[in-house]
Amino acid sequence: MARVLPKFSSRSLSTKRRVNRTEPALGLRFFGLQPRFEPNELLEFEFRVQRVARDEVDRLEISVVWYTEGKGTEDLGVHLFQALSAEELSSVLDGKPHPIVSTLPSCPLSYEGRLLNIRWCVRLRLYLNDGREFSSEKPFYLGHLTREV
Amino acid sequence: MAKWVRLWGKKRGDRMSGWWVVGSVGEAAFFGILFLLGIVSLTIVVSWQVFWPESNIIRPGSGFWLTFTASLAFAVIGLTAFILQVSQTLASPERRSAIATKVKSEHQRRSDSEPAHVNLPNLDEMRESPGIKLAYRLPGQRGENSQLILSALFATAWNSIVAVMLVVVIFQSTSPAGPNYFLIFLLLPFLLVSVVATRWFFKLFRIRTGIGPTAVEINALPMLPGYEYQLYICQYGRVEFSKLSVALVAFEETTFQQGTDVRTEVVEVSRIEANLPASVQSDGEKQGLQESSDSKALPTESPENVSDMPIMPSEVAEAGLGQMGSEQLGQSNQAGREGEQTWAETEVSNSSSEPDSGAGTEVESKDIGSERRKRKDRSGKSAGLRAEPEKPLELDCTLLLPADMMHSFHSEHSALVWRIVIQGESVKWPAFYRSFPVAVYPRSAV
Numbered sequence: 001m002a003r004v005l006p007k008f009s010s011r012s013l014s015t016k017r018r019v020n021r022t023e024p025a026l027g028l029r030f031f032g033l034q035p036r037f038e039p040n041e042l043l044e045f046e047f048r049v050q051r052v053a054r055d056e057v058d059r060l061e062i063s064v065v066w067y068t069e070g071k072g073t074e075d076l077g078v079h080l081f082q083a084l085s086a087e088e089l090s091s092v093l094d095g096k097p098h099p100i101v102s103t104l105p106s107c108p109l110s111y112e113g114r115l116l117n118i119r120w121c122v123r124l125r126l127y128l129n130d131g132r133e134f135s136s137e138k139p140f141y142l143g144h145l146t147r148e149v
Numbered sequence: 150m151a152k153w154v155r156l157w158g159k160k161r162g163d164r165m166s167g168w169w170v171v172g173s174v175g176e177a178a179f180f181g182i183l184f185l186l187g188i189v190s191l192t193i194v195v196s197w198q199v200f201w202p203e204s205n206i207i208r209p210g211s212g213f214w215l216t217f218t219a220s221l222a223f224a225v226i227g228l229t230a231f232i233l234q235v236s237q238t239l240a241s242p243e244r245r246s247a248i249a250t251k252v253k254s255e256h257q258r259r260s261d262s263e264p265a266h267v268n269l270p271n272l273d274e275m276r277e278s279p280g281i282k283l284a285y286r287l288p289g290q291r292g293e294n295s296q297l298i299l300s301a302l303f304a305t306a307w308n309s310i311v312a313v314m315l316v317v318v319i320f321q322s323t324s325p326a327g328p329n330y331f332l333i334f335l336l337l338p339f340l341l342v343s344v345v346a347t348r349w350f351f352k353l354f355r356i357r358t359g360i361g362p363t364a365v366e367i368n369a370l371p372m373l374p375g376y377e378y379q380l381y382i383c384q385y386g387r388v389e390f391s392k393l394s395v396a397l398v399a400f401e402e403t404t405f406q407q408g409t410d411v412r413t414e415v416v417e418v419s420r421i422e423a424n425l426p427a428s429v430q431s432d433g434e435k436q437g438l439q440e441s442s443d444s445k446a447l448p449t450e451s452p453e454n455v456s457d458m459p460i461m462p463s464e465v466a467e468a469g470l471g472q473m474g475s476e477q478l479g480q481s482n483q484a485g486r487e488g489e490q491t492w493a494e495t496e497v498s499n500s501s502s503e504p505d506s507g508a509g510t511e512v513e514s515k516d517i518g519s520e521r522r523k524r525k526d527r528s529g530k531s532a533g534l535r536a537e538p539e540k541p542l543e544l545d546c547t548l549l550l551p552a553d554m555m556h557s558f559h560s561e562h563s564a565l566v567w568r569i570v571i572q573g574e575s576v577k578w579p580a581f582y583r584s585f586p587v588a589v590y591p592r593s594a595v
Contacts, residue, residue: 038593039591039593039594040593061241061243061244063243063247065243065246068560068562068563070403070563071403071405071414072403072404072405072414072562072563073403073404073405073406073561073562073563074562075560075561075562075563076242076243076246077246077250077267077268077560078243078246078247078250081243081244081246081247083244106266106591106593106594107266107268107269107556107558107590107591107593107594108268108556108558109555109556109591111555111558111565113401113418113555113565114401114416114418115401115402115403115414115416115563116401116403116563116564116565118558123243125241125243143591144553
């Protein structure tokens with residue numbers, strides 16, 4: 001019996017790490033074990049920014065948003081938005097986790113339908129002085145509807 | 150080796166190749182130049198008209214106001230697009246959305262109106278009409294008459310053209326030059342379209358006005374998951390239903406761009422049947438049983454089968470589901486055709502089983518249809534679903550909402566809409582479909 005092994009591209013077998021060491025690291029973590037929250041519940045999370053110097057950073061934005069996905073054009077709704085000023089940045093860029101607490105709204109609930117999905121996430125955007133932009137997001141469910149009705 | 154900056158990019162799935170800054174700067178520069186061009190031309194035209202009106206050095210060829218309007222349009226379009234482009238480049242989507250939300254909430258605070266949920270339907274319009282029996286009378290679905298209006302406009306316009314052509318043909322025929330045969334032959338297809346358009350209009354007019362209006366009342370709004378609601382349905386006019394169903398139906402609606410077209414797709418995603426009164430149900434069940442005992446081949450017409458009945462093309466049209474996606478519409482039409490075929494085959498097979506069947510198939514199927522209607526009339530089985538001008542059909546039903554259902558939702562391009570849908574089949578009218586939007590709120594929002 002002939003043994004036929006799958007052929008992989010040599011490019012995808014590269015063991016070299018492609019992560020650029022100069023890129024900043026953005027971390028987001030919920031305090032709870034499950035990424036599921038009920039409406040009007042407290043959303044507690046922390047973020048961390050590492051591997052970047054203060055003088056390289058232009059601004060940092062933290063937001064809690066919902067957005068629609070599916071066949072239609074994407075819509076976005078902002079529940080919480082914080083843009084950190086230059087003074088606040090120096091205290092944030094120390095590599096330590098920084099907690100944020102916010103009361104979630106009553107709607108819209110997370111939903112997965114046929115044409116329309118509603119998703120919630122916490123999003124972190126970091127803008128550097130050289131024009132580069134880095135973002136990280138952590139999805140979560142609001143409510144207990146994860147499927148269409 | 151340094152990479153060259155690509156001026157033009159290609160779409161690679163969700164991303165674009167090339168440097169996005171070039172595109173954004175180029176677009177902003179184009180609209181900036183358009184704005185400057187508009188401002189400069191506007192200044193020259195206005196100042197010349199004000200200070201040197203008699204001079205002939207610059208004389209706008211097409212008049213002062215036309216040049217003024219064109220320059221103003223250039224300036225407005227250029228400035229708007231420039232600001233939009235710069236804001237999109239400099240601010241993140243979250244920041245722009247946060248600014249918009251802040252402006253909206255500030256506007257709401259100044260107008261001193263009751264704070265409303267942005268993504269839930271407004272209750273004011275639904276609550277503004279009190280009911281006779283229950284708290285609120287629901288407004289009908291908007292746009293259900295749009296097809297009738299469209300057909301009226303088309304028929305009027307087309308008939309006007311045909312009338313003008315007809316007058317010209319008559320005048321030419323009576324003139325010494327003789328009739329224009331080319332115009333006469335051209336008139337024939339125009340007359341045909343005219344007849345079709347007029348019939349189309351009168352058919353829709355008959356459907357809309359013949360059955361009579363439907364009133365739906367509900368005991369409370371907004372509807373909340375896990376609660377039971379009372380509905381009161383009143384059907385006016387003269388109509389007798391052989392099938393009738395009342396349900397709370399969820400539709401997903403999305404608007405998207407396909408090339409340069411903006412399309413809207415509507416899909417039914419959930420259906421919660423209402424509990425119809427016991428008298429109506431038992432009548433229907435009896436009807437089904439008697440029908441099946443009288444003629445085994447005829448399909449039963451119990452209310453349980455109502456939700457499974459095929460969607461006829463005419464029903465889709467009457468339902469105002471013209472916005473439905475072509476794929477889904479095709480499926481519905483196919484389902485309708487299949488349903489019609491099944492029905493016809495059943496009747497034919499039944500007729501052949503009868504001992505006195507000596508005539509052709511077409512005649513037999515008509516006889517069977519009339520016989521069936523006569524049987525219905527004799528037994529009076531659908532007497533519970535009959536509306537007379539002096540005695541409208543009244544139904545009290547209940548609607549139990551599951552606790553884990555999705556609430557109503559709308560955003561700029563997407564929506565999940567709940568509607569109370571009344572669907573039925575009448576003996577002499579085309580399929581009946583009327584819908585009434587309701588608001589379902591999450592329990593946490595109240």
